[in-house]
Amino acid sequence: MxxxxxxxxxxxxSLALAIEGAIGQGSQFHDAFGYHADGVDFDTAVAPxxxxxxxxxxxxxxxxxxxxxxxxxxxxxxSKLVAGxxxxxxxxGALLDAALVDPATLAERIEMLPRDRVLPAHLAKARRFxxxxxxxxx
Numbered sequence: 001m002x003x004x005x006x007x008x009x010x011x012x013x014s015l016a017l018a019i020e021g022a023i024g025q026g027s028q029f030h031d032a033f034g035y036h037a038d039g040v041d042f043d044t045a046v047a048p049x050x051x052x053x054x055x056x057x058x059x060x061x062x063x064x065x066x067x068x069x070x071x072x073x074x075x076x077x078x079s080k081l082v083a084g085x086x087x088x089x090x091x092x093g094a095l096l097d098a099a100l101v102d103p104a105t106l107a108e109r110i111e112m113l114p115r116d117r118v119l120p121a122h123l124a125k126a127r128r129f130x131x132x133x134x135x136x137x138x
Contacts, residue, residue, distance in 0.1 A: 005037045006044070008069075016041050046082060048112035051075045077101050078109035081126035082118045089129060096133050103133040 002025070007015040016039030023029040023037045030036035051071060059067035077095055080088035095101045107130045110123070 001035050003035075003037050004040045004045070006040045006042055010041055013041055015039070045076075046079050046113055046117045047071070048075050048078050048109040049114070050112065073101050074105045074109045077106055078113060078126070081106075081110065081129060082113055082122045084119065084122040084125065092129070103130050106130050107134065 005016075005019050007019070010016055019037055019039030021027065024039065025036045027036060054072035054075060055069040056072055057067055058070050073095065077092045080092055092101070092106075096103060096106075107127070110126050110130060113123070115123075
């Protein structure tokens with residue numbers, strides 16, 4: 001129902017604000033199509049080191065010359081786990097249940113998160129969550 005969109009080169013946040021206005025929650029776009037985008041900047045999310053090198057190109061037919069660069073699934077999953085919200089834990093659990101992310105890779109990505117931007121208690125909770133999946137074989 002929603003996607004975070006972070007435009008490259010948005011030094012002052014004006015592009016993120018334009019996204020919010022045009023296709024954000026409560027916009028005419030949202031009302032018409034039932035989903036929306038949240039404009040964000042690259043400082044909003046906490047992502048594992050090396051995330052830029054793992055970006056996945058999304059360029060469906062008809063989108064030319066546009067294209068999207070999406071986070072590789074393990075990167076946002078790691079970020080969501082250390083956010084500490086129940087809804088994020090449930091979301092990552094569903095990703096694991098559907099085998100859309102691998103618990104061992106997810107554990108590695110958690111260790112690649114910047115320690116200065118992650119609460120130690122949330123990091124410990126994320127580690128326990130994934131360790132439980134590793135030992136249960138899910």
